[in-house]
Amino acid sequence: MRLENLPEIRKFKLFKTMSEENFDAVMQAAYLQNFPAQVRLVTEGDEADFLFLVVEGCVELFATANGREATMAMIKPVGSFILAAVIKDARYLMSGRTTEKSRILMIPAKNIRDSFEKDSAFALAVVTELADCYRSVIKEYKNLKLRTAVERLANRLLEYHCEQGETGVIELPYDKKRLAALLGMTPENLSRAFVTLKPYGVTVSGSSITLSDMKGLITLAKPNLLIDRHAG
Amino acid sequence: MRLENLPEIRKFKLFKTMSEENFDAVMQAAYLQNFPAQVRLVTEGDEADFLFLVVEGCVELFATANGREATMAMIKPVGSFILAAVIKDARYLMSGRTTEKSRILMIPAKNIRDSFEKDSAFALAVVTELADCYRSVIKEYKNLKLRTAVERLANRLLEYHCEQGETGVIELPYDKKRLAALLGMTPENLSRAFVTLKPYGVTVSGSSITLSDMKGLITLAKPNLLIDRHAG
DNA sequence: CGACGATTTGAATAGGATCAATGGGAGTGG
DNA sequence: CCACTCCCATTGATCCTATTCAAATCGTCG
Numbered sequence: 001m002r003l004e005n006l007p008e009i010r011k012f013k014l015f016k017t018m019s020e021e022n023f024d025a026v027m028q029a030a031y032l033q034n035f036p037a038q039v040r041l042v043t044e045g046d047e048a049d050f051l052f053l054v055v056e057g058c059v060e061l062f063a064t065a066n067g068r069e070a071t072m073a074m075i076k077p078v079g080s081f082i083l084a085a086v087i088k089d090a091r092y093l094m095s096g097r098t099t100e101k102s103r104i105l106m107i108p109a110k111n112i113r114d115s116f117e118k119d120s121a122f123a124l125a126v127v128t129e130l131a132d133c134y135r136s137v138i139k140e141y142k143n144l145k146l147r148t149a150v151e152r153l154a155n156r157l158l159e160y161h162c163e164q165g166e167t168g169v170i171e172l173p174y175d176k177k178r179l180a181a182l183l184g185m186t187p188e189n190l191s192r193a194f195v196t197l198k199p200y201g202v203t204v205s206g207s208s209i210t211l212s213d214m215k216g217l218i219t220l221a222k223p224n225l226l227i228d229r230h231a232g
Numbered sequence: 233m234r235l236e237n238l239p240e241i242r243k244f245k246l247f248k249t250m251s252e253e254n255f256d257a258v259m260q261a262a263y264l265q266n267f268p269a270q271v272r273l274v275t276e277g278d279e280a281d282f283l284f285l286v287v288e289g290c291v292e293l294f295a296t297a298n299g300r301e302a303t304m305a306m307i308k309p310v311g312s313f314i315l316a317a318v319i320k321d322a323r324y325l326m327s328g329r330t331t332e333k334s335r336i337l338m339i340p341a342k343n344i345r346d347s348f349e350k351d352s353a354f355a356l357a358v359v360t361e362l363a364d365c366y367r368s369v370i371k372e373y374k375n376l377k378l379r380t381a382v383e384r385l386a387n388r389l390l391e392y393h394c395e396q397g398e399t400g401v402i403e404l405p406y407d408k409k410r411l412a413a414l415l416g417m418t419p420e421n422l423s424r425a426f427v428t429l430k431p432y433g434v435t436v437s438g439s440s441i442t443l444s445d446m447k448g449l450i451t452l453a454k455p456n457l458l459i460d461r462h463a464g
Numbered sequence: 465c466g467a468c469g470a471t472t473t474g475a476a477t478a479g480g481a482t483c484a485a486t487g488g489g490a491g492t493g494g
Numbered sequence: 495c496c497a498c499t500c501c502c503a504t505t506g507a508t509c510c511t512a513t514t515c516a517a518a519t520c521g522t523c524g
Contacts, residue, residue: 044458063374065456070377072370084363084370093370093458116359120352127348127359131316134366138304138316138325141373142295145302145416149512176471184377189512191472206471206521224297226276226325381480408503421480423504438489438503 005032005055009105012053012078014129017121026115030107041096041104048085048092050106053078057102060178061094071181073140074099074174083129086112099174139227146227149185153193154221155228156183157202161211162230170209237264237287241337244285244310246361249353258347262339267330274328280317282338285310289334292410293326303413305372306331306406315361318344331406371459378459381417385425386453387460388415389434393443394462404439 006027009015015023032055035041041052044063052059059075072094075081085092086109098104115122143152156179160170172179180190194204200220201213211217223231238259241247247255264287267273273284276295284291291307304326307313317324318341330336347354375384388411392402404411412422426436432452433445443449455463 063378063458065374065378065459066383066454068378070374072373084366087359088363088367090367091458093367093374117356120355123352123355123359124349127319127355127362130359130362130366131320134316134362134369135320135322135325137366137369137373141304141369141376142297142302142325144373144376146295146297146300151298186513187471188473188514192512195472222298226295226323227297418481419503420482420505424480427504 005103005105008078009053009055012080014080014083014125015122017125018115019119019121022115022119022122026107026111029111030105032103032105035098035102035104037098037100037102039098041098042082042092042094044092044095046092048082048088048090048109050109051083051086051112052081052096053105053107054081055103055105057104058099058174059096059102059104060099061096062181063094069181070184071178073136074178074182076173080129083126083133087116087126087130089113099178142227144184149183149189150193150196151221152183152185153190154197154200154202154217155223155230157197157209157211158217158221158223159228159230160209168211170211172207172209175207237335237337240310241285241287244312246312246315246357247354249357250347251351251353254347254351254354258339258343261343262337264335264337267334267336269330269332269334272327272329273336274314274324274326276324276327278324280314280320280322280324280341282341283315283318283344284313284328285337285339286313287335287337289336290331290406291328291334291336292331293328294413295326301413302416303410305368306410306414308405312361315358315365319348319358319362321345331410374459376416381415381421382425382428383453384415384417385422386429386432386434386449387455387462389429389441389443390449390453390455391460391462392441400443402441402443404441407439 009027010023018026035057041059054075054077056077059081061072061075061081063070063072075096081096082092082094089109116126117123143155147155157170160173164170174182176190177187180187183190185193194202197217197220200216201211202217203210203212225231241259242255250258267289273291286307286309288309291313293304293307293313295302295304307328313328314324314326321341348358349355375387379387389402392405396402406414408422409419412419415422417425426434429449429452432448433443434449435442435444457463
């Protein structure tokens with residue numbers, strides 16, 4: 001593959017500790033491709049042929065059943081997806097599609113599994129990454145089961161605020177439709193949740209959100225170290 | 233520790249491939265203890281000092297926030313819990329309590345992490361176990377997001393039916409209160425869900441359930457390979 | 465300007481939760 | 495063996511959250 005993005009990939013936590021030799025071998029076999037928005041990269045039920053890395057852009061992971069659809073996660077650079085299926089040599093449990101123009105690195109699953117056996121530093125990185133993924137899903141599950149829609153939104157806003165430098169103004173990272181799906185609600189309900197948060201200093205203007213009463217919002221959201229990335 | 237249950241522990245997938253030497257060392261440091269029902273073994277937020285194995289009995293994993301409580305999983309013999317926290321040397325995201333008289337093996341986290349580094353066969357087993365755990369939570373998450381309460385119950389009944397030998401009669405593995413919590417509903421709602429399933433051949437008599445219209449029940453449940461252990 | 469998709473708002477509905485009351489065993493003590 | 499008690503399960507009534515369906519509005523892009 002071409003090397004323009006190699007340095008950042010090398011810095012990604014999965015590969016940082018990998019031996020030079022294995023890294024080169026893996027990248028030799030990998031494909032770096034550009035995709036437009038709305039391209040389906042993987043479909044649930046398919047065999048795990050590749051590990052995916054989002055190098056630029058964004059990928060939405062989602063699942064379907066009974067005619068319903070649920071957004072499971074959004075993957076931003078540099079992040080991997082469906083590592084567990086690759087390691088287990090199993091079928092994907094989720095589908096993935098780009099939500100914007102994206103640059104995606106596809107690594108044949110076999111190369112990952114081979115390196116895993118040859119390179120113990122890489123094996124450790126895989127375990128750590130898997131443990132992180134596991135803990136993230138547990139947190140999402142708790143978020144969904146233990147909070148109302150308004151509380152989930154409030155905490156998500158606090159998270160973005162934290163990520164974006166605590167300036168009092170947030171830019172939503174996706175359109176509201178997708179944000180709603182990610183939070184486990186309908187777009188209509190998200191709209192209403194924003195209205196509910198108005199008394200807590202939340203002002204919406206398109207994709208730009210102003211937070212003018214952090215204290216009040218935090219009181220409502222009750223951020224929790226064991227659920228949220230922000231909090232503390 | 234005492235050795236009465238050693239053979240079954242040795243057979244547990246986490247330890248099956250471990251070197252004799254490491255297994256002995258790990259078990260040397262472990263404690264096997266009997267607990268009555270309703271004993272809190274771990275509390276979310278605590279540091280991961282031990283990996284736990286359920287040798288006999290049953291442990292309920294649950295989480296709390298905002299005065300609410302959610303059951304995350306039930307662990308039966310032989311099963312481990314909070315492996316991810318142990319590997320990451322992080323805080324537990326879930327609490328665990330026995331639901332019945334149980335025999336629990338407690339392995340100091342440090343021994344697990346040490347063996348993990350020394351024994352590559354064990355490392356592989358850990359990765360596999362973590363990947364399994366991850367995929368299980370994803371399935372639970374899909375189950376919750378993509379199905380109604382009645383559908384979740386129907387599929388759970390089919391799962392138990394499958395596990396228990398497809399005799400047409402199921403014995404519920406826990407009391408209904410806990411089953412309700414596990415399925416993400418209230419006990420009242422579980423009761424009503426059973427009533428809803430009556431036209432599909434589901435007859436309740438205490439903890440014993442009769443299924444007399446498998447075809448109808450399956451049509452309603454729509455079991456899914458990518459969510460359910462049964463199905464197929 | 466006009467069209468189309470995204471967002472918001474409104475009204476009606478559904479799925480579950482909560483609150484309250486009743487029924488039913490299992491275990492205890494007489 | 496029976497009465498009593500307590501806890502669990504069921505049932506009924508009501509409330510609440512969130513979904514659905516419908517319509518209006520906003521924004522953007524050609």
